[in-house]
Amino acid sequence: MQLTWEAVAASILPSLGGFVSTPYTLKKIKTWYKTLVKPWWTPPEYVFGPVWTFLFTSMGFASYLVWRDGGGFGGEAKTALALYGAQLAINWVWSPIFFGMESVKGGFFIGALLWCTAGVASVAMARVNLTAGLLMGPYMMWLTLATSINFYLWRNNPPKKKKKNN
Template identity: 50%
Template sequence: MPEWSKFLVPSAFIFVPTVGGFVNAYAVHAKFFKESEKWYNEDLKKPAWTPPNWVFAPVWTTLYTGMGYASYLVYRDGNGFKGDAAGALALYGTQLALNWAWTPIFFGARKMGLGALEIVTTAGCVAGCIYMFWGINKNASYLMMPYLAWLCLASSINIWVWMNNKPAVKNE
């Protein structure tokens, strides 16, 4: 294996979730930015534990980097997509797709209840990844734990927002 590929392969594993997450967020927010910003920041009641908006980009950059490197470690130590890592990496791909689906559900479609169900499902898949990664590379499991913690926080915010911002029922 050439010396440069020792850095290229892990970088590719980090690149995919990071760029995918930001492209997804940009695409949704670019289309609905002014409406989404006003809706989320001004129209919705949010719990006191909601982080300020400036926190999200650095947190997600860190989390995507960690989860990408974790997937590389599992790929490397589990003999790739056809080895012991195959199931763990399939679950990883599932959670990544679910991760990317939340933004258009919550911000694009403004489906807070569906967003809550989706983010809790994502957290369950991440917990499964932590469990499956453990048998292949313990450090990969550890790298996924902050992501699960963040998803638990985000889930609690999503559920609180959903429960406290239900549309009024019209009497006809």
């Protein structure tokens, strides 16, 4: 298989949201996130960067396969690519809500919406290109783990009470 610029661009695109949010996410990981009560199944912090890089790259390549085999944005791939784009946008919104706003509740609800949207996108992508659907499998497994962690965080970390200004 010949690697094309389209394949490279599609593989890089999902990481852009992560790169944009990295500076404040890293700061919050070292401060606010460290204070949260986490479940025993939370992976070590050093795992997240490499895993997300792999997942973003593989889902981006999956989108390329769908685009290539489904006739681009106007062909059979149109719905699958629209769903893929929607789940990617939801993915990019999670960090600003969870870390930026320090909202574990908001993060959970965005994560649950992301899990549903990514699942529907994965099925739609598999209908156009089975390999693309299979490439979304590890992402769905990771989202399942992440959503379960986020639910635990929401249930076991009450929101901070706002101070009254008198």
